[in-house]
Amino acid sequence: MSFDVDVAARRGEATVGARFVAGDGLTVLVGASGAGKTSLLDMIAGLLRPVRGHVRVGGRTLFDADTGIDVPPEQRRVGYVFQDARLFPHRRVQANLLYGARDAARLAEVAATLDIAPLLRRWPRTLSGGEARRVAIGRALLSEPAFLLLDEPLSSLDPARREEAMRAIERVRDARAVPILMVTHDAAEAERLGDRVITIG
């Protein structure tokens, strides 16, 4: 199984968590607002420490409360595309893309796939929401992750940009052997992109 997750974390008064296993391809996570979807991704990425349970991806244990395993985020080989692109404002697009790149020679190829080649010299603050999102996806891909986490990668995009970004994700899904976990609350999006849908909360 690509994803084998069983975690819980405290978020203020409430406890959020989920348990699921999922195979290869693109798995869509759906759930109401506040169900803890982003917290779940943060726990898988190693940014939020679960109070119990385990996280295994592609057979590798990233977290296990019982044995005390807690791989730091930089060693998890995660490609995390945040809901709010989180580009580094003091670096141009190209420097953002190359920040975690294992092979800088792949820059041109990734930029072409995501249609961001004309943006390389720009500063992040001059990008539109859709452009920033695609740069964030490119930055995650260039770090050659073992798995991808996409947090509402299509929200707050107008229909044309949405279609663009969706095609980019489809290309990534079909071209790469890495499992993808994607959070969304859009049923049509889930239907089109997902190999399976898991409801949490």
Next chain:
Amino acid sequence: MSELLPIVRLTLLVGGTATLGALPVAFALAWVLARWRFPGKVLLDGLVHLPLVVPPVVTGWVLLLAFAPAGPIGRVLEAGFGVSVLFRWTGAAIAAGVMALPLMVRAMRLSIEAVDRRLEQAARTLGATRWRAYATVTLPLAAPGIAAALVLGLARAIGEFGATITFVSNVPGETQTLPLAIYAALQRPGGESEVWRLAAVSVALSLVALVVSETLVRRAGRGVHVL
């Protein structure tokens, strides 16, 4: 004009040494106050800000007690290195540094707190260790604030009077910085014209510092690289 130059040079030496010496201490304190949570944090915060609210004469007197030959720090310096900072420019730099410290900590702390920690998280997921994330994301984004803190600290240090004159007295050529020279000229009959010249130089120096720090802070607001 020729009698002005040594005074300006000494003032810049004392102020520059004070600011650069205070920089690592101020940064460490700013980081701890911005990022750590621990019991006694309020106490540390208060202690750091003390020189800002206590009369400078009191700060100078406390320094005198500490660095006097029988004082806790003075004894160590005397026995270990055979040096004393009393009546020396080094003592003036210590006084100026202590007085500048709270302002520098404040400016740096605000700029560290203003850095979006989610950007550090993004860097971590991209394979950066905690330290690389600090060095490549946090530090560059906080840099304008740190630079502004340096300028503010320098301005405060070259204007220091009360703590300096109490701690290391007013020795021409050794501890007599611009403000102390102005004070001495005021005491002297017929010293008015020198007061005018010295005052003009201090105003000009302060103005330059102010403009530079304003520019840096503005850039910080835009999130642009300065250093």
